[in-house]
Amino acid sequence: MARKTAPPPADLNELQLIDEVDSRxxxxxxxxxxxxMEYDRTPDRIFLTQVQVPPAVExxxxxxxxxxxxxxxxxxxxxxxxxxxxxVKTYLRKNTSWQRLLVKGVQI
Numbered sequence: 367m368a369r370k371t372a373p374p375p376a377d378l379n380e381l382q383l384i385d386e387v388d389s390r391x392x393x394x395x396x397x398x399x400x401x402x403m404e405y406d407r408t409p410d411r412i413f414l415t416q417v418q419v420p421p422a423v424e425x426x427x428x429x430x431x432x433x434x435x436x437x438x439x440x441x442x443x444x445x446x447x448x449x450x451x452x453x454v455k456t457y458l459r460k461n462t463s464w465q466r467l468l469v470k471g472v473q474i
Contacts, residue, residue: 378428383435392436394428401428403436403451407468411469412445417453433457448472 368388371384384393392403399420419429433454442449446469449455455474458464468474 378426378431381431383432385439388468392432392439394432394435396423396426396428399423401432403432403454404409407445409443412440412447414447414449414451414454416451428452430457434461437467440467446470449474 378396381396383395386393390405390407391407394401399422401415401423402416402418403417403420403473406415417429417432437447445454445467447467448469450470451460458468458474465474
């Protein structure tokens with residue numbers, strides 16, 4: 367049986383990235399569903415630990431858009447990152463220009 371993919375939500379690039387500092391996660395709300403990336407951070411580093419996409423919006427590129435927005439946030443805040451999340455590591459392998467934000471010596 368083929369896996370169903372969600373129809374694309376309203377323009378994903380227009381979605382707002384919310385940094386919920388107290389719960390250590392970035393969030394985007396997509397068609398009423400919270401897409402999240404959990405993190406830990408120090409003043410100059412962020413450790414990206416997990417991406418969670420609700421089943422209702424899986425397959426609609428929301429994880430990629432969330433990751434792209436988070437990487438933009440990392441860059442604009444002059445931070446370096448350590449990706450622990452398998453999805454983020456895979457994204458960085460495919461989008462090598464973002465690897466410039468890795469903490470020196472970190473391999474993906």
